[in-house]
Amino acid sequence: MTLSEGEKKYILDSVNDDCRIDGRQRNNYRLMQVETDVIDHANGSARLRIGETEVLVCVKAELETPKPETPDRGAIQFFIDCSANASPQFAGRGGNELASDIQSCLDRAFSSPSVLDYTALCVERGHFSWTLFVDILILQCGGNLYDAVSLGVKAALYNTVIAKVAVKFLADNKPEVEVSSDPSKGFKLDVTNVPCFMTFLRIGNHCVLDPSLEEESCGQGSLVVGITVQGIVTHVRKVGPGSFHPTSMEDALNTANAIGPLIHMQLLSKLKEETADKRGFLR
Template sequence: MSTTHHSSEILTLERDHIIDLASKGKRIDNRAPMDYREIKIQTGIIEKANGSAQVDIGKTKVIVGIKIEAGTPFPDTPDEGVQTVNAELTPIAHPTFELGPPGENCIELARIVDRNLRESKAIDLKKLSIIPGKKTFVVFVDLNILDHYGNLIDASTYAALSALLTSKINEYEVKNEELIIKESQQPLPMNDHPIPITFAKIGKTLMLDPNIQEENAMSTRLTVGIDKEDCVCAMQKGGQGEFEPSEIESAVETAIQKSKEIRKIIMEATR
């Protein structure tokens, strides 16, 4: 029997076991369906970055670095700053990740994090304009996955938000339309604190914060982003399965409640 076939059999047995547990309202790591793993946050861990943070959700670990530089605004938003999110998934984080150009999972992760920040207007981009139509500040949000044990979306967004909330931006002055960057700094202007909450559908049961084994067993995934006013600011579905309208309603209600708890953790860690 080949190793590949043997591994496939083990994965199938594990998936069947996870689905069976889900039907009984149980999980492979003994959590309740709506329980989150422990969240840990560290900030200021990259010395030369404008801001940085590491977030651990269970054994999933993500580091985010923020770099802020002067650049050119987009033509359709000449009086606003620019926000750009990039993700890096390497074999160090998980054997299924490969070196090379960004793959589908990498691109999707960056887009979901970007959408939560952008749609909630988390960064006050209006205050980043320097010379309308000519100069503005560009905020680079770089996601680096250290260990992938499930739910990279939530971990990456929490790390991005924590890094942004502790970021500093250089003060400046403009003389004869020439930008002069000063050494003094001030906090990056922020408007909102979006919190995504991710659910996996396993069999007919919704599971909050899926670990990697549950992600391998799920039929579909739903991420609901909640802003500080308890409004949905973003939503993303993944996988081939379907959600009933009642399941989406239940997920949104749960996301609103859970987002309050997690936002409190992030705000306390970034004071």
């Protein structure tokens, strides 16, 4: 999005006065909407909207042979597709760079063994374990993609149900998988420690949370902070052009520590009280 000098100055002044162009304060998020179970043949899915930003996250679990170095652990794999629907700039290969940026952030944030109980994804040591394919589709791009993606991932993982399977060894010691005949039997993942991202965009001498597309186009670099429900910082990355002073970085981390847990709790309470009335995209 291209803005004129006047518009940029207006946004800059509004951030200085702590009353942004849509009336929010610097630490306020826009309205969020979340809905799970939107894709029928997935183990879990969620559609999350923050303001104009909209992402669709889908989790599929597949049985694979675990890696030799981690025989008793499952794995998680992220794939992000910046759909051309979100912006014509993403047509063809246009969205690949942004997608790989977000993907590497997610990979880092989920690499710690304390994030998810990866051993629960193991079915038979050395033979079978679940790999979670988390596929993220960016449908609309209205700023603050990192936060939207991470919250969508958390919601989709919360919604994920994985089938209970048993392994039987045949006469020649070959393992065979037996799937429970009752499809309602399955286990859910513990998503308590799954982090979410908070993006601090620097505009002038202040940082704002949940920037809109207009604000992003006059920001000077942003700081993506991964934070858990306990307020533990799991990941920090500076993205985009621009620089941060150590004190403003410290301020941002303190804010993340204060606000992050609230966002986690809000998301989980919304997911828990979600009703069966699903209208998906027709809403």
